[in-house]
Amino acid sequence: MSKYRTHNCDELRKENSGENVFLSGWVNKKRDHGNLLFIDLRDNYGVTQCVIDKENSNFEKLEKIQLETVIKVEGKVIERANESINNEINTGEIEIIIKNFLTLGKCKELPLPVFSDQEYAEEIRLKYRFLDLRRKKIHENIILRSKVISFIRNEMNKLGFLEFQTPILTSSSPEGARDFLVPSRLNPGKFYALPQAPQQFKQLVMVSGFDKYFQIAPCFRDEDARADRSPGEFYQLDLEMSFVEQEDVFNIVEKLFVSTFKKFSKKKLLFNKFPRISYKEAMLKYGTDKPDLRNPLIVNDITEVFSREDISFEIFKKLVKSGSEVRCIVTKNTKDKPRSFFDNIDKWAKEQGSSGLAYFTIEKNTEISAKGPVGKFFSKEALDEIMTKTGAKVGDSIFLACAKRQDLEKITSSARDKIANDLNIVDVNSFAFCWIVDYPMFEKDEQTNKIKFSHNPFSMPQGDIDKINLEKPLEILAYQYDIVCNGIELSSGAIRNHIPDLMYKLFNVAGYSKTDVEQKFSGMINALSYGAPPHGGIAPGIDRIIMLLANEKNIREVTMFPMNQNAQDLMMNAPSNVSENQLKELNLSLKIKK
């Protein structure tokens, strides 16, 4: 028997009444009636009410005890009277009559209350994370995280995947995000990099003949934070399979996600078979490659209509002539919405840095007409064409944006969210997964006008390998895919290019010479030259999956010890200064910009 407890704080029931027990835990709450004191004792598992009265010599000491002190209580379980049963807690039918107690861990005055549903400033929560983590909601989130990871591990094992660890100290990669660097003492002037993902290693695992690999892998990227992106580090369910095509990866991941989300959330899955949307279609219909499919609004391109003579919307017509496009969002049956609804959206769009959203509502008295500030510019016939192209009906409204492609995508994408939220038409009690497929292999850098890899340089281009037209690189599609849920990008993956000759050619298009590639990716290229199996994989973000399951908007709510937005750990004081000696050993000297 444990010295500290016979039961945990969620265990005792009325069947235990009469038993003499030990409980240990934190003083969650005191209710002091002067001659009678209630103490709610809390541990990881639950809460048990303990009682003591003035007759007991310990009464005065317990009366003065600070909340969050850790104590061991010895006492007798008794059944509560009917009228004092507490149905809020599992142990609500009993209570402990305290005979004796022992303080195991004293507590100073608290910088933040543990027993409270209030929200607190992040700064104080992160500084005293160990207190914050005692609080019910986040405590449960972290337990959920553990259970989800353990479930996924188990499922992956069942699916025949082997779990391997890959190095944390590795080499810097020229593509992708900024690296975290670690100086090498034994190799003066040289640096390791922390892995942005175990990308190359997992491919090497395939070349090594292990067939199916997975890992709950820490990944490090020195990028600025967002609500759904921790600065510094995050975890991926990294997986890779040999002798597979895109479809095989999809099957595994769909199976895994459906079972995980069904097990850990009450929300319904809108699709058990995840829809596949090409990158091109996604950018047109949603303005983004991470569309929230819970949102029914769709973007339509109506640029062509603006070449009609009977449209006198001169600003748009002029912009179209100089290369802009016009896209629109149709909202169903919004004819009775007040003027302020439309104007607010226009105003919001301007605040986003766009030139605003023009709008009109389609009406029919004797014939079709458009009501609204720009309605007068559209003839009946022009409206007919727009209605045919967009499926808009009488009573619907149309929001229009005109701009160059990239700006247009940006504003239509956020306008979809904004309008749907204002109309309250997003089903928040559901998960909508989709695959985004057919990513282009290359894209043009807007600043330098050079061709660069648009995603992962190790992806396999689509089509007959011998017939790929490298003269038109922007037309090459890759076996590259993303999985998206509720507008959150969970992961990208690809079928990899396992053919060195082809890889040299593709890198050449992006401006890397053969020597460059051999230098930067020697391990990879060398390995692929000794009999590499066709292979592919994906790496879903664990933190984001848990965020969705826990119904949290911020990744820090599912991360035990997160850093703040400036990538500082306020509890451990990281990053911190180091001694001159340490720097000297590493052959480093500091040159800090003022």
Place this chain on the structure above:
RNA sequence: GGGGGUGUAGCUCAGUUGGUUAGAGCGAUCGCCUGUCACGCGAUAGGUCGAGGGUUCGAGUCCCUUCACUCCCGCCA
């Protein structure tokens, strides 16, 4: 690097058009209370109003600068 929001007691917040000694709830300390479960009642302590500068007879409130936290853009193969 840029834009928005926030910053007042240990914690969560209020503070009107610039006007007397800056308030409340929780927490803390002290006292009263034997059935609460957000127990109740009374009292006390607790403030560089993020910091610095300016305008004014007078600034928590207006202006400028700056710092911290947060959200977003950039960035994230």
